[in-house]
Amino acid sequence: MLDVLRKPAADPADERPGDGRDQAPVPYLPYVLIAAVLTGLYFLYSWVQYDHFRTPSWDLGIFGQAVRSYAEFRVPVADIKGPGFPILGDHFSPVTALLAPLYLLWPSPVSLLFAQAALFAGSAVIVGRTAQRILGSRATGIALTVAYGLSWGLQEAVKSDFHEIAFAVPLLALTCRALLLGRWTAAAAWSAPLVLVKEDMGLTVAMVGVVLALKGQRKLGAALAAFGAAFFALTVLVLIPAASKIGQYDYWAKIEKTGGGAETSLVQIVTDALTSGERWEMVLHLLAITGFLALRSPLALLALPTLGWRFVSQDPNHWGLHWHYSAVLMPIVFLALVDAVRAVRTSPRPWLASYGKVAVAAATAVALTLAANLPLRELLKPQTYAADLRAEQARAAVAAVPEGASVEADVPLLAHLTADHEVYWVGTAKGATPDYLALDLRGWSGQASDPAVTASQLHPEASYEIVHRSDGFAVLKKK
Numbered sequence: 001m002l003d004v005l006r007k008p009a010a011d012p013a014d015e016r017p018g019d020g021r022d023q024a025p026v027p028y029l030p031y032v033l034i035a036a037v038l039t040g041l042y043f044l045y046s047w048v049q050y051d052h053f054r055t056p057s058w059d060l061g062i063f064g065q066a067v068r069s070y071a072e073f074r075v076p077v078a079d080i081k082g083p084g085f086p087i088l089g090d091h092f093s094p095v096t097a098l099l100a101p102l103y104l105l106w107p108s109p110v111s112l113l114f115a116q117a118a119l120f121a122g123s124a125v126i127v128g129r130t131a132q133r134i135l136g137s138r139a140t141g142i143a144l145t146v147a148y149g150l151s152w153g154l155q156e157a158v159k160s161d162f163h164e165i166a167f168a169v170p171l172l173a174l175t176c177r178a179l180l181l182g183r184w185t186a187a188a189a190w191s192a193p194l195v196l197v198k199e200d201m202g203l204t205v206a207m208v209g210v211v212l213a214l215k216g217q218r219k220l221g222a223a224l225a226a227f228g229a230a231f232f233a234l235t236v237l238v239l240i241p242a243a244s245k246i247g248q249y250d251y252w253a254k255i256e257k258t259g260g261g262a263e264t265s266l267v268q269i270v271t272d273a274l275t276s277g278e279r280w281e282m283v284l285h286l287l288a289i290t291g292f293l294a295l296r297s298p299l300a301l302l303a304l305p306t307l308g309w310r311f312v313s314q315d316p317n318h319w320g321l322h323w324h325y326s327a328v329l330m331p332i333v334f335l336a337l338v339d340a341v342r343a344v345r346t347s348p349r350p351w352l353a354s355y356g357k358v359a360v361a362a363a364t365a366v367a368l369t370l371a372a373n374l375p376l377r378e379l380l381k382p383q384t385y386a387a388d389l390r391a392e393q394a395r396a397a398v399a400a401v402p403e404g405a406s407v408e409a410d411v412p413l414l415a416h417l418t419a420d421h422e423v424y425w426v427g428t429a430k431g432a433t434p435d436y437l438a439l440d441l442r443g444w445s446g447q448a449s450d451p452a453v454t455a456s457q458l459h460p461e462a463s464y465e466i467v468h469r470s471d472g473f474a475v476l477k478k479k
Contacts, residue, residue, distance in 0.1 A: 043114050123330075128142060129141060135360070180335060191224065207228070278319045290336065290340075395416075401436045
């Protein structure tokens with residue numbers, strides 16, 4: 001990375017490839033066509049997963065409730081986390097309000113899945129066009145677009161339903177593009193809104209400032225770094241506690257406590273982070289998709305804040321390759337690869353210059369190889385679309401709850417009810433007595449053989465009767 005930093009800063013107006021040749025403007029059409037295909041693939045996977053009630057968590061329901069609140073001009077709440085739970089007191093993600101117009105036109109959590117698919121695919125256009133402009137080859141740009149679009153970080157995020165980081169991915173791609181083209185003010189402008197995506201993004205914005213300083217833009221870099229760090233502190237120390245019912249940022253516990261609730265010391269946190277094979281496997285996969293060449297670019301520094309909090313977290317969900325946490329790293333490492341390939345073209349080491357010539361092809365080959373075992377491969381299997389008895393039972397359970405009623409439901413049903421019901425999650429509705437209970441008999445509520453007994457345990461203050469039941473689900477109505 002040091003030899004890259006010693007090079008003089010690029011001319012802000014320079015958009016030529018690394019060899020200095022003049023180049024015609026990069027066309028949009030081939031990249032937009034690829035993005036359209038990627039949008040279709042991402043959304044198809046998300047929709048099939050939703051339609052077959054295979055949701056992996058409660059998050060889509062939570063975001064559905066929050067965006068519905070914005071669309072109805074209400075303070076954003078997520079009753080799934082508790083009656084009247086203020087969502088900005090959980091994570092600071094006001095950017096999701098931008099989805100309110102789409103939700104008004106398409107009042108369903110499926111609209112969020114489509115928006116995420118489009119945002120991810122749009123970031124692929126940015127990555128691909130930047131690669132062509134910097135490296136001067138359309139084939140290279142298209143190859144990297146495909147490799148990026150099929151990357152494991154994006155595919156795992158698609159599998160994880162919707163999350164607010166869908167907005168961070170294209171913003172980071174635009175930030176990295178501006179840095180590569182020497183557009184320093186644009187880099188700062190594209191990165192600044194990241195603080196409205198999620199509270200930890202303030203640290204990433206601060207790191208953009210560090211990279212700007214390393215590029216010779218010391219005043220701008222220092223100002224941006226101060227802004228990012230200050231906004232991070234503001235959100236976790238002031239804004240989130242002010243909105244939270246408990247008066248503090250609850251996710252400090254992810255660092256301070258193990259899954260069993262035991263307190264951890266600073267030494268133990270650091271030791272666990274540095275000796276965890278699963279954490280280092282995540283880093284290995286992150287760098288391997290660029291043939292490890294991304295390490296030669298200062299853009300790789302932008303990955304450190306996200307990797308940092310994931311390393312010190314005591315939650316195993318943050319360590320590995322699954323869930324949505326690595327999506328924000330994909331535009332960083334792929335555009336760091338572009339930067340490194342440009343740099344090594346003039347390396348005095350012949351082997352390194354030769355490696356740079358095949359690095360993009362190698363990254364594409366790695367992406368295609370890994371894709372054979374990633375979520376989108378399921379779209380090639382007929383059983384993915386086949387009729388599912390459990391899904392039919394779940395659909396019948398949802399239909400048994402009248403529109404507008406309040407309902408306490410298990411995870412598989414949550415997102416399907418949020419558009420036209422007041423929805424709580426089983427076990428978190430303390431203080432509310434919902435009109436209906438929709439129980440997954442093979443899930444949490446399956447611990448009790450009788451749904452009526454489960455209902456009495458959840459709400460001893462009320463009496464419920466079964467109005468619908470199948471092998472998998474039961475719906476009870478308050479008498």
